């Protein structure tokens with residue numbers, strides 16, 4: 310039996326950051342091929358393979374969720390690859406204890422048909438990734454002609470009450486930066502149930518080498534956008550997670566995610582990742598410090614969690 314004190318010790322790293330959120334990639338398979346995808350840190354294989362042999366089973370994921378819940382984790386994010394491609398996803402969601410806030414980040418291509426079932430299984434809310442409302446630009450970014458399906462998915466998620474729905478927009482200079490006002494209008498028209506999340510491109514490790522060089526300068530673009538939001542907002546709140554700011558701009562809620570070279574973001578990082586093949590990943594941007602949970606149960610699982618938390622350090626650090 311884990312005591313309160315032990316549990317909190319296990320989840321607190323040496324930089325006094327306490328894990329309250331677990332981010333689980335339930336698959337590495339994906340039906341899109343976004344040009345910038347960071348593959349949740351799963352390396353070259355992510356999003357292009359569909360390797361069921363190394364994938365964690367639903368029983369393994371559920372057991373892990375149970376242990377994290379016992380240790381005091383408050384929220385669980387399911388991601389991928391594309392999580393809606395996992396056939397037993399609803400069983401995994403049903404295994405999440407009801408006091409835990411569960412959310413899922415999806416590209417939305419299969420959301421229209423699944424939204425109600427996700428809600429009925431106990432999922433709290435969804436983030437839908439959509440960078441553009443322009444069909445040609447959508448095809449350029451994702452490699453597929455699925456814009457209409459995603460828009461239908463957003464409507465279905467709102468109707469099913471998977472709210473607040475967050476719209477994830479990675480800003481890509483020269484590709485979609487002319488669409489910010491359209492996205493604000495889209496979000497404003499749907500009230501506070503829909504939040505626009507403006508994301509700075511994580512352009513690292515050559516992931517985006519094949520992109521138009523115009524994307525470089527993206528960080529400045531998002532920094533400038535945030536200044537504009539701050540200037541025009543009637544309410545600003547700061548989230549516990551990453552100290553991200555949320556602005557109310559003329560009735561549209563906008564959250565800004567700027568992880569790169571941002572020590573404040575990392576200093577307030579309270580999430581631990583789990584890869585689809587069962588590695589606890591202490592930091593999205595670091596490799597080589599993962600801890601495997603494959604085949605572990607009970608106290609062994611807790612020890613692995615403790616080891617992964619011990620391996621955590623802020624990636625961007627204020628000197």
Ligand SMILES: Nc1nc2c(ncn2[C@@H]2O[C@H](COP(=O)(O)OP(=O)(O)OP(=O)(O)O)[C@@H](O)[C@H]2O)c(=O)[nH]1
Pocket residue numbers: 386388412414436475477506508566568578580593594
């Ligand atoms: N560097 C870094 N980026 C992150 C981290 N967590 C999320 N992101 C990025 O933030 C963007 C949004 O991620 P989502 O999966 O929608 O989840 P979220 O916004 O972090 O979580 P909620 O706001 O609670 O729904 C994506 O581009 C993620 O890659 C993190 O811990 N480190």
Ligand SMILES: C[S@@+](CC[C@H](N)C(=O)[O-])C[C@H]1O[C@@H](n2cnc3c(N)ncnc32)[C@H](O)[C@@H]1O
Pocket residue numbers: 339345346347348349388389390391392414415416417436437438477479508509510511512516
């Ligand atoms: C890796 S995807 C996995 C979930 C799902 N397939 C989706 O696209 O929503 C999770 C989020 O990371 C974002 N993302 C992927 N690569 C990124 C990068 N290089 N920089 C910033 N955000 C990125 C995506 O836009 C998406 O919102």
Ligand code: SF4
Pocket residue numbers: 339340341342343346347348356389390391416438
């Ligand atoms: S849909 Fe998500 S996982 Fe798939 S390629 Fe795009 S960002 Fe990556």
Ligand code: SF4
Pocket residue numbers: 551568574575578591592593594595622623624625
């Ligand atoms: S330490 Fe920084 S880069 Fe690493 S996962 Fe946390 S917020 Fe992301």
